[in-house]
Amino acid sequence: MKKLNRRTKVLLLTILMTVILIAFYAFAVLIPESAVASSFLNAKLPPSWEHPFGTDALGRDLLMRTFKGMAVSMTVGIVASGISAVLAVFIGIAAATGSKRVDAVISWIIDLVMGIPHTVLIILISFALGRGLKGLLVGVAATHWCSLARLIRGEVLQLRSQQYVAVSRRLGKSSGWILVHHLLPHLVPQFFVGLVLMFPHAILHEASISFLGYGLPPEQPAIGIILAESMKYISAGMWWPAVFPGLTLVLIVLLVDRLGDNLRMVIDPYNAQE
Amino acid sequence: MKQKNETLLEIHDLSVSFRMYDGGLEQKELQVISDLHLTVRPGEIVAVAGSSGSGKSLLASAILGILPSNATVRGHLHYKGQQLTPEIQSRLRGREIALVPQSVAFLDPLMKVGKQVDGHKKPYPTEKRRGLFKRFALPEKTESLYPFQLSGGMARRVLVSTALISDAELIIADEPTPGMSLDQALEALQMFREMADAGKAVILITHDIDLAFEFADRVAVFYAGTTVETAPAADFRKGADALRHPYSKALWRALPQNGFQPIDGFQPYAGELPKGCLFAPRCPHATEECRCQIPPIRETGDGEVRCFHAS
Amino acid sequence: MRLEAKNVSFRYDRRQPWVLENTNLSIESGERLALFAPSGYGKTTLAMLLAGYLEPTRGEVLLDGKNLPKKGVCPVQLIYQHPEKAINPRWRLKKVLEESGEMREEVLDAFGIERAWLDRFPRELSGGELQRFCVARALMSGADFLICDEISTMLDVITQAQIWNVVLDEAKNRNMGIIAVTHNKHLANRIADRVYDLSKQEYL
Numbered sequence: 139m140k141k142l143n144r145r146t147k148v149l150l151l152t153i154l155m156t157v158i159l160i161a162f163y164a165f166a167v168l169i170p171e172s173a174v175a176s177s178f179l180n181a182k183l184p185p186s187w188e189h190p191f192g193t194d195a196l197g198r199d200l201l202m203r204t205f206k207g208m209a210v211s212m213t214v215g216i217v218a219s220g221i222s223a224v225l226a227v228f229i230g231i232a233a234a235t236g237s238k239r240v241d242a243v244i245s246w247i248i249d250l251v252m253g254i255p256h257t258v259l260i261i262l263i264s265f266a267l268g269r270g271l272k273g274l275l276v277g278v279a280a281t282h283w284c285s286l287a288r289l290i291r292g293e294v295l296q297l298r299s300q301q302y303v304a305v306s307r308r309l310g311k312s313s314g315w316i317l318v319h320h321l322l323p324h325l326v327p328q329f330f331v332g333l334v335l336m337f338p339h340a341i342l343h344e345a346s347i348s349f350l351g352y353g354l355p356p357e358q359p360a361i362g363i364i365l366a367e368s369m370k371y372i373s374a375g376m377w378w379p380a381v382f383p384g385l386t387l388v389l390i391v392l393l394v395d396r397l398g399d400n401l402r403m404v405i406d407p408y409n410a411q412e
Numbered sequence: 413m414k415q416k417n418e419t420l421l422e423i424h425d426l427s428v429s430f431r432m433y434d435g436g437l438e439q440k441e442l443q444v445i446s447d448l449h450l451t452v453r454p455g456e457i458v459a460v461a462g463s464s465g466s467g468k469s470l471l472a473s474a475i476l477g478i479l480p481s482n483a484t485v486r487g488h489l490h491y492k493g494q495q496l497t498p499e500i501q502s503r504l505r506g507r508e509i510a511l512v513p514q515s516v517a518f519l520d521p522l523m524k525v526g527k528q529v530d531g532h533k534k535p536y537p538t539e540k541r542r543g544l545f546k547r548f549a550l551p552e553k554t555e556s557l558y559p560f561q562l563s564g565g566m567a568r569r570v571l572v573s574t575a576l577i578s579d580a581e582l583i584i585a586d587e588p589t590p591g592m593s594l595d596q597a598l599e600a601l602q603m604f605r606e607m608a609d610a611g612k613a614v615i616l617i618t619h620d621i622d623l624a625f626e627f628a629d630r631v632a633v634f635y636a637g638t639t640v641e642t643a644p645a646a647d648f649r650k651g652a653d654a655l656r657h658p659y660s661k662a663l664w665r666a667l668p669q670n671g672f673q674p675i676d677g678f679q680p681y682a683g684e685l686p687k688g689c690l691f692a693p694r695c696p697h698a699t700e701e702c703r704c705q706i707p708p709i710r711e712t713g714d715g716e717v718r719c720f721h722a723s
Numbered sequence: 724m725r726l727e728a729k730n731v732s733f734r735y736d737r738r739q740p741w742v743l744e745n746t747n748l749s750i751e752s753g754e755r756l757a758l759f760a761p762s763g764y765g766k767t768t769l770a771m772l773l774a775g776y777l778e779p780t781r782g783e784v785l786l787d788g789k790n791l792p793k794k795g796v797c798p799v800q801l802i803y804q805h806p807e808k809a810i811n812p813r814w815r816l817k818k819v820l821e822e823s824g825e826m827r828e829e830v831l832d833a834f835g836i837e838r839a840w841l842d843r844f845p846r847e848l849s850g851g852e853l854q855r856f857c858v859a860r861a862l863m864s865g866a867d868f869l870i871c872d873e874i875s876t877m878l879d880v881i882t883q884a885q886i887w888n889v890v891l892d893e894a895k896n897r898n899m900g901i902i903a904v905t906h907n908k909h910l911a912n913r914i915a916d917r918v919y920d921l922s923k924q925e926y927l
Contacts, residue, residue, distance in 0.1 A: 143433075143439050145433060300808065300811075301803055301805075301808045301809045302808070302809050302810055302811045304776055305801075305803075305809055305860075306822060308774065308775060308776065308796075308797040308800065308801070309796055309797075309800075309822055309823050309824075309860075309864055310794070310795045310796035310797070311822070320811055323813045324813060462879070463849075463851065463878070463879030463881070463882060464849055464850050464851065464877070464878070464879065465849045466879075594761075594906070594908070595761075596761075619877075619878075619879055619880075621880060622909070662881055663879075663880055663881060666880040666881040666883065666884040667880050667909070668880075668883075668884075668907065668909040668910040668912070668913035668914075669909040669912075669913070672884050672887070672888070672913050673884065674881050674882075674883075674884035674885040674888060675881060676835060676885075677835065678835065678849075678851065678852060678882075679849070679851075681847075681849075
């Protein structure tokens with residue numbers, strides 16, 4: 139068999155990771171409610187073949203609950219980081235192409251948002267908007283755009299000083315035309331990598347806010363809620379409701395993080411030759 | 413000009429290829445240098461002339477053994493009669509074979525110039541370096557400056573000093589003159605001339621070919637990664653009729669002071685090289701033989717040429 | 724038409740030294756002027772001022788007595804020394820040419836631009852080939868004046884002669900004015916009617 143070269147390997151790995159993540163999510167969404175019904179006969183069972191992750195105090199299967207919980211968290215993560223990344227592009231471009239004052243104000247806001255610990259800020263926003271899904275989404279979306287916005291601002295500033303952009307202007311092209319034809323094609327890869335790398339942060343923040351009780355309500359069993367509930371029983375020696383859902387969260391987050399890194403390697407032309 | 417007969421560096425049938433990604437996921441071998449010949453003797457300046465993409469700078473990297481890891485080198489690279497292997501190259505690099513790099517970008521921006529010129533040799537050759545700086549009319553305080561504080565001309569002289577302090581017997585100067593005024597360029601080339609007269613060998617990689625004609629002993633003309641002609645520089649000063657290869661003649665005729673007459677076409681790209689003589693598609697004298705077969709390099713007069721029809 | 728620099732001075736910042744001071748220069752349509760000076764005399768800055776890439780700090784650049792237009796296709800086009808910087812690396816070369824408007828086959832032929840190159844990306848072509856595209860782009864914009872800033876310094880002499888011969892032909896046919904910045908005296912004498920030495924502020 140022909141030996142695979144590095145770019146092929148990275149690409150295959152990236153595709154495999156994407157497939158795993160999508161399959162995980164699709165499976166979780168399709169689980170019927172009956173699979174997580176409570177059953178007092180089965181309460182507090184340790185891990186077994188029948189219930190690999192064990193059951194919780196209400197007798198619900200923890201494997202199925204973990205799947206469902208991850209699906210909720212991932213939905214929040216996708217939507218929030220999507221909004222955040224789009225926000226980042228607009229803000230980044232505005233800072234780079236606007237007047238000096240606009241740039242100064244935006245840079246000041248970025249410093250401000252980055253200066254306050256995200257957890258605190260998300261709690262405040264979530265609380266102000268009446269907690270629940272809406273508050274959480276807005277909170278996570280409003281805090282994660284900063285570093286990508288800064289990256290895009292830098293990229294646009296650097297692109298705008300390129301000779302080919304100056305030439306384009308002297309050939310009579312308008313700023314809008316230059317933005318669409320010269321600048322945006324360079325920003326697309328930045329946007330996607332930024333989006334994917336923002337996703338694990340968003341999930342972790344969602345989980346920790348829900349864990350602390352400022353995020354999703356208990357009726358929406360996100361992974362943070364499951365972990366928060368598990369705390370009540372951990373002193374009684376019930377370790378499984380904390381360990382397995384926690385590990386799953388870490389695994390998914392790591393997987394997405396590696397996916398982002400791989401994606402960056404595939405896209406980055408300077409990484410191309412061996 | 414003293415010329416000894418023993419050769420210091422002898423290169424023949426040198427090929428360099430790179431493994432590259434070809435658009436998508438497929439990799440292919442790109443041959444960028446093919447069947448290259450070059451000999452360098454002590455006491456002479458050999459100018460390497462050719463357009464960009466002719467393999468000039470890659471030759472320097474191949475001699476020093478600093479090609480990127482996706483490169484493959486084949487052929488004979490002999491230094492003092494010994495085949496150059498990666499181990500020998502790393503031993504000779506900076507000691508017997510020195511590079512005069514293209515720009516200050518090759519200096520460490522955070523290290524004072526004097527210390528960088530001294531290098532890793534112990535005890536530090538401080539006295540010798542001061543002597544060199546004095547010869548090059550660099551003020552004494554230069555040694556405590558950082559690279560960014562140097563003017564273009566000073567930087568050039570500092571770079572040459574880094575090569576000279578090593579007692580190297582072979583000095584490779586990669587495009588030392590672009591961006592310099594004529595006076596500065598002449599001064600830099602004069603320094604190489606003096607180094608050669610002191611018994612060292614100099615490879616001068618350049619595309620300012622009219623300057624090379626003035627200062628070199630021999631000129632090697634590269635085209636699409638191969639040597640098409642090596643001739644005494646005097647022949648280039650005489651004119652197109654004294655030259656052997658049609659490409660060398662074309663170079664001479666294209667100079668603004670000699671007619672400004674271009675030939676048509678362009679240098680072929682690596683990966684799209686013609687089957688026979690690499691110059692055949694642009695050559696006015698090309699025959700069927702030229703299109704099918706690569707002409708061997710052969711000696712004519714006191715030069716070498718790679719052409720079936722050259723006299 | 725007449726392009727002129729009147730008492731032009733330029734510095735990047737109040738705290739910076741003057742790059743150019745009280746420079747005067749004028750060229751008519753159909754004329755060819757070479758700007759000659761060692762490095763550090765503001766050749767590139769003057770080229771950028773004349774093509775409207777920079778605004779003079781004092782003095783003015785006039786085209787037929789009027790300031791250069793800020794919008795629309797500038798009748799004075801600049802060609803840079805490094806073609807790879809003047810072309811968007813993510814564009815196919817066809818798009819590079821289309822940016823200046825109408826594609827003229829005879830210009831492509833004159834430069835020996837292979838049609839297969841049009842579908843390639845800039846990194847697949849050499850500097851000499853890319854510079855042909857930059858010059859062709861400037862010519863196809865319908866410029867009245869061409870400012871050439873060391874456009875052949877990085878090229879081999881054959882490509883240099885190829886490109887300049889096409890430019891000089893076009894200039895003659897269209898009665899275009901040319902300012903060529905160069906440090907090569909032979910080249911300056913070959914392409915220009917007049918040679919202006921910026922370091923001495925006088926015609927040679």
